[in-house]
Amino acid sequence: MHIDLIRSSSSKSLPQQISGTLAQRIRSGLLQPGARLPSVRSLAVSLKVSQVTVSKAYAELERSGMIICSQGKGCFVANPELFKQSEGHSWQEHYNDYLPRAQLWRNFKDSEVKYPFHLAAIHSGLLPLEQIGATMAALVTAQPELMATYGNFQGDPDLRETMRAHLLARGIKLASSDLMITSGTQQGIDLVARTFVGPGDTVYLEAPSYTGAIDVFAGRGAEMIFVPMDEEGMKVDVLTRLCDERPPKLIYTAPTFQNPSGVTMSMARRQRLLEIVRSYRCLLVEDDPFSDLYFHSPPPPPIKSLDTDGHVVYMKSFSKVLAPGSRVACVAAGGDILSRLIAAKSASDLGGPLLTQRAVLPFIAKKYDAYAAELRMILRRRMELADKLLKRYAPPGVTWNLPEGGLSLWLELPPSQDIGRLHELAGQQGISFLPGDVCYAGHTPSRHIRLCYSQMSEEDMQQGLASFLDLLDKYLS
Amino acid sequence: MHIDLIRSSSSKSLPQQISGTLAQRIRSGLLQPGARLPSVRSLAVSLKVSQVTVSKAYAELERSGMIICSQGKGCFVANPELFKQSEGHSWQEHYNDYLPRAQLWRNFKDSEVKYPFHLAAIHSGLLPLEQIGATMAALVTAQPELMATYGNFQGDPDLRETMRAHLLARGIKLASSDLMITSGTQQGIDLVARTFVGPGDTVYLEAPSYTGAIDVFAGRGAEMIFVPMDEEGMKVDVLTRLCDERPPKLIYTAPTFQNPSGVTMSMARRQRLLEIVRSYRCLLVEDDPFSDLYFHSPPPPPIKSLDTDGHVVYMKSFSKVLAPGSRVACVAAGGDILSRLIAAKSASDLGGPLLTQRAVLPFIAKKYDAYAAELRMILRRRMELADKLLKRYAPPGVTWNLPEGGLSLWLELPPSQDIGRLHELAGQQGISFLPGDVCYAGHTPSRHIRLCYSQMSEEDMQQGLASFLDLLDKYLS
Incomplete structure (x- = not known):
């Protein structure tokens, strides 16, 4: 396998x-x-x-129980029960790849489980699927030729115009030519990474951060540095000191109801972060799936709304809130940064399908705001129900913060718990959650788990959570 | 900008x-x-x-007229009329990227032209859009929840089962678990490249080859080596000698009605190519969009049908033949190679939309074969009409081979023509074509152009081709 080594790394030995x-x-x-x-x-x-360097690495893995070495025979990956051996063809084992990490893949499984708390998604009963479906059925009947054409690489001009108005109402003033449509925000992050991040480039992220972003930056051979957070979001003073030592190529943040922590970055920090990005002449990726899903008052404006010289690549997911299967997200950038992203999009999939773009357009243009207003009431109630159950049944030592918006809770368990084992036990009862480990790049075990309260019906969520807390209580005692 | 230099390259100086x-x-x-x-x-x-090395490179670019250097001021890109300056923000010019080439992007423009000969596509009037559209309308009305879920990263199991049967009928015997659905073949090629190709890895391709594949391998920093072809396809004896010097990491081929040359690889060469791939324990990407579109007798079986140990990653586009906007292609691989590709797919877009996969399924299962049989008659007639016009009006010195299938003709013009200028002149008359240059990685000018005869109505194709040949005649004399 290929491993990108950063020989100048100050933070990690070879x-x-x-x-x-x-x-x-x-x-x-x-x-x-x-x-x-x-x-x-x-x-x-x-x-x-x-x-000696390799021996040290293997010794460390053996200490952590991940591999087993025996004199003369070599080293083997341990825990055969965790994953079934694929049939494989023997030569393939030695065929080098450039895929250092794929945690999203492993933690996203088709939810066969009864209580899928692991996925940050919205229950299908809450989504406006019938309305979007009706538009799609009408469109494809009246204009089947919409399926005939490759989409514009940048995205349908009409949908971009709708997105422009949508963003303007949220303080982001741009032309529709500054926007691009992607297959979900995941593709947006991937396009930025493949275009601008390469081996040894320094990428800063919040600790913890979004697994799918970590996978993508790891795949580019980046040196990822995780910046701690407090209740105001990423600690920008720590970031400033770190940047002095290793200038950033890119900073990735989800400043509003951050996934997974739920924390929102204060206005002062947003401004300070933009100053850092400007002074280092680098890019800031602002991932914003949830800002319309606030529970009390609207969050501070997006950092992109403060950006005057194209330093921020802003990403807004619509698939998460409207229909995950539509795979529609909007990326706002500008100048040469955007044109290079469009070129990269062409090489990755020749552009997204036009039909789906047109199918979500009328809803976003006319009904989205009212829908979001209703949805946030429902999600707030969900969150409050989950909080009530936690207050009643969570074992001592388990803590969590109440998020101001979004889809999930980030729980901290008492020290030295084997979360992998807990995950297995929960799975046996049909309950899944996201282990906190996958939200970091290192192999220091995390004490956190993420629970999404919006992916099931209200009843299922309550039943599932009660069962999980019961299990957790037994497990911890 | 970032440039991947291959210091050990035997074929190209720094x-x-x-x-x-x-x-x-x-x-x-x-x-x-x-x-x-x-x-x-x-x-x-x-x-x-x-x-000195950089000065030599700049001198070469100045000689070719691509840049203009002046003492004291520096070097600038020439030909300001070719491309409009983007507004840009000054810092962005110096922000490093990893995007060495994007020719597909530049040569794929939304066809505003009257006679779009440049795109290898099928006229919408010939595609089964109404049937697929009707399925989609019925599906989305009956089951709007199909839009609610993230698709399976590997692709819908039902569609994979349909694909399995489809491939079996073409000699490829695999399980549906050996297949993956991608957003068109472009994404399939991109996934293979991002997973298995890195800086300095040697990738062999046919000369000429598909622009979109060249872009993708260039983006990974590969050393691309182009192997000449004759009427039996890639010259495998030349490939063998080249591999002795630089072992392949991957070989990319489109053995049937190759894009852009139209050439089909003989059975003997297919077998020999597979032997090479086996002996080097590397991957062969077999890109096969057109094998159902034969004009006389069926082409030799796919190389994948001979592959017993997972060396071939076979790609079959359905979007090209059924509905480009559906973005559905099938990738057949096996073992660890496939599982790594699925992991890469998850990081690039979280899986393709389920609804479109289900919408093309019934057509592929039940109607595809009859449709393909009819389509090949229509395309053959198109090709023959184009050939007749060429025979009548093509200026002396212009040559072409009659393809045995597929969508386009590959014309060779007399030596030392400025194809860029011809492209411009044609554009002024509303006619576009694909300049042969973009089918190579080097900057040796090509004398070829590709004309697609299937993208317009029969009448438009004939009118457009007659006008183009008239222009060509004036241009050459």
Whole structure:
């Protein structure tokens, strides 16, 4: 396998980088239980490091129980029960790839479980599927030729005009030519990463951050540095000190009802963050799926609304709030940054389908605001119900913050819990959650779990949460 | 900008690699007319090469007329009339990217032209849009919740089962678990490249090859080597000799009615190619959009049908033949290669939309074969009409081969023609074509152009072709 080593890294030694990447590959299911690791000698040769360095990395992995080494036989990935061996063809094991991590893949499974708390999504009964579906049925009947054409790489001009008005109402003043439509925000993040991030480039993220973004930056060989947060969001003073040492190529933030922590960045921090980005002449990716889903008062304006010189690439997901299967998100950038992103979009999929873009357009133009107003009331009630159950049944030592908006709760468990084991036990009862580990890049275990309160019906959510808290109580005692 | 230099390259010197990449960026519209190039000194420092090397590269670009250098002021991209200056924000010019080439983007424009011969596509009047549209309207009305879910990353199991049967009828025996659905073949190629190709890896392609594949491999920093073709396809003996010197990481081929040349690889070459791939333990990407569109007898079986140990990643586009806007293609691989591609798919867009997958399913299952049989008759007639016009009106020195299937003709013009100028003149008359240059990675000018005979109505195609040949005659004399 290919491992991007950052020889100038101040934060991580070479053995740490090697063991960290191998651990990620094992956790991602890319190196499967029972698979043999390359010999110390051959890995040392291929990575151009000393055998001592590789030995240290393997020793660290063995200490953590992820691999088992035996004299003469070599090292193997442990825990065969976690993942079933794929049939495979033997030569493929040695065919090098550039995929250091894929945690999203492993934690997103088709929810066969009864109580899917792991996915940050909205229950289908709450989504305006019938309205969008009716538009789509009418469109495809009247104009089947909408399916005949490759979409415009930048996205349908009419939908971009609708998005322009939508963003203007939220303080972001741009032309529709400054916008691009992507297959969900995931593709937007991926396009930014493939276009602007390469091996050894420094990317700053909040600790914790969105798994799908971490996967993508890891795939580009970036050095990711996680900046701690407090109740005002990313600690910008810490970021400033870190940037002095390692200038940022890019900063990724979700400032509003952050996924997974639920924290919202204060206005002062937003301004300060933009100043940092300006002074380093780098990009800020502002991922904003949830700002319309506030429970009390509207959050501070997007950082993009303060951006005068194209430093912020702003991403707004519509698929999450309207119809995940529509895969429609909007990316706002400007100048050369945007044109390079459009070129990258063309190489990745020749543009998104036109029909779906036209199908969501009327809803976004005319009904979105009223729908969002109603949805936030429903989500607030969900959150309050979950909070009530937690207050009543959560075992001592379990803490959480009440989010001001969004879809999920971020729980902290008492120290030294084996969250992997808890995840397994919950799974046996048909309950899933997102283990906090996947929201970091390192292999320091996290004590957090994320629970989404909006993916089930209200009754199921309450039943599932009560069962989970019961399990948690037994598990902790 | 970032340039991946291959210091061990036997085929290209460092100045050639630098001037080649800059030329590609200029042709791709990524470096815009009037833009200032980095100074010789600063580019030398950032690429870790001598100033002499950069000076040689700039001198080559100046000789070819792509840039203009003046003492004291520096070097600038020439031909300001070719591309309009974007507004831009000054800092962005210096923000490094990893996008060496984007020719697809530049040559795919929304066809505002009257006679779009440039796009290899099928006229909407010939596509089964109403049938697929009716299925989609019925589906979205009966089951709007199909839009609620994220699709399975690997693709809908029911559609995969349909694809399995479809491929079996064409000699490819696989399980539906060996298949993945992608957003068109473009995404399939991109997923393979991002997963398995990295800087300096050697990728072999046919000369000429598909622009969108060249863009993608260039974006990964691959060393691309173009293997000449004859009437039996890629010259596998030449490939063998080249591989001795530079072992392949991956070989990309479109063996049947190759885009753009129209050539079909013989059975003997297919077998030999698979042997090479086996002996080097590498991947073969077999891109097969057109094999159902044969004019006389069926082409030889896909290489994938001979593959017993997962060396071939086979890609079949359905969007091209059924509905480009549906963005549905099928990728057949196996073992670990496939699972790594699925992981990569999750990071790039969280999976494709379920609704479109279900909407094309019944047509592929039940009506595709009869439709393809009819379509090939229509396309054959188109091709013959185009051939007749060429025979009558093509100026002396213009040659072409009659393709045995597919959508386009590959014309060779007499030596030393300025195809860029011809492209411009044609554009002024509302006629577009694909300049052969974009089907190679180098900056040696090609004498070829590709004309698609299936993208317009029969009448328009004939009128447009007659006008073009008239223009060509005047241009050449």
